[in-house]
Amino acid sequence: MTISPLLLSMALMLAASSAATDRPRASPLRIVPRPTPPFRVPHYRTRGTYPQVSGHGIDLRRANAALRNAVLAEQRRYARVALADEASNPDPIRMGYKGLFETATVPRLISANTVGVSALIPVDEIFPGSHEAGYWLSVTVLVPSGTRVRLPDLLTSPGVALRAIAAAARKTLVGENRCVRETLAGDPILQRGFAPTLENYRHFALTARGLTIGFPIAQVALGICNRVETTLPYAALRLRWSQLGEDLIAAVRQAA
Numbered sequence: 001m002t003i004s005p006l007l008l009s010m011a012l013m014l015a016a017s018s019a020a021t022d023r024p025r026a027s028p029l030r031i032v033p034r035p036t037p038p039f040r041v042p043h044y045r046t047r048g049t050y051p052q053v054s055g056h057g058i059d060l061r062r063a064n065a066a067l068r069n070a071v072l073a074e075q076r077r078y079a080r081v082a083l084a085d086e087a088s089n090p091d092p093i094r095m096g097y098k099g100l101f102e103t104a105t106v107p108r109l110i111s112a113n114t115v116g117v118s119a120l121i122p123v124d125e126i127f128p129g130s131h132e133a134g135y136w137l138s139v140t141v142l143v144p145s146g147t148r149v150r151l152p153d154l155l156t157s158p159g160v161a162l163r164a165i166a167a168a169a170r171k172t173l174v175g176e177n178r179c180v181r182e183t184l185a186g187d188p189i190l191q192r193g194f195a196p197t198l199e200n201y202r203h204f205a206l207t208a209r210g211l212t213i214g215f216p217i218a219q220v221a222l223g224i225c226n227r228v229e230t231t232l233p234y235a236a237l238r239l240r241w242s243q244l245g246e247d248l249i250a251a252v253r254q255a256a
Contacts, residue, residue, distance in 0.1 A: 023247050027113060029113055031112050034052045043093050044128075046100075046102070047102040049103065050068070051110055052064045052068070060144065062144060062146030063144060074137055092128040095129070103137070111208060111252045113254070115142070116143055117141050119140070120136055120204065121138070136214035136216055140204070150202075151201060151202065153245070155240070155242055156241065157240060163196045165213070169230055177221075193215060193220035203216070207231060208252060209231045210233040215229065
């Protein structure tokens with residue numbers, strides 16, 4: 001049996017319409033900055049906030065727990081690093097210097113709605129007597145379950161998609177960030193930080209402006225540039241998103 005192009009086109013339109021109709025309706029949630037949990041390592045200060053969300057008629061306890069647990073997990077990881085640094089380099093502490101653990105709530109790096117919450121959280125982890133050291137936390141969770149979502153979960157062909165994301169991220173960041181552009185020109189080895197691996201693109205958020213990618217200090221530029229981020233418009237990426245990816249992006253746009 002041969003299906004005419006007209007019938008095939010109508011079938012595809014109906015399938016797309018059905019998929020869109022089946023998507024959960026998204027309502028915006030309010031982003032509520034909360035004080036960063038105390039970093040329980042001697043000689044360190046804690047500063048800043050991290051995001052929580054609030055809304056009416058929906059249980060957000062698991063989503064908020066996932067956001068908080070991401071910060072606590074990073075604190076546990078960094079505590080081991082901080083204590084090892086103190087053991088090998090005690091002089092700054094003897095001289096009275098203190099270290100710092102700080103997170104920040106940046107609304108433009110967060111989307112929050114009744115389908116999902118996605119956040120890119122700046123983190124400063126500074127040894128006593130040291131200078132800027134900017135990193136990222138990335139948390140994307142489903143609402144209300146609090147289930148974590150990783151970048152491969154959003155893509156039908158992660159390998160192909162990562163190459164497209166890597167190319168777009170490099171082009172956009174080099175074009176918009178002078179510090180990155182100049183340090184890349186002086187040290188081509190930094191190009192490796194753009195390689196299309198899950199490790200290099202693990203820090204992301206689905207935001208109203210597009211897929212935002214965060215690169216920690218010294219990954220794609222010299223330390224003088226600190227951490228950097230760039231946003232890739234969804235339409236420009238032209239990726240084959242998974243059904244989950246399409247649902248979450250549709251929810252972000254609907255709730256914006």
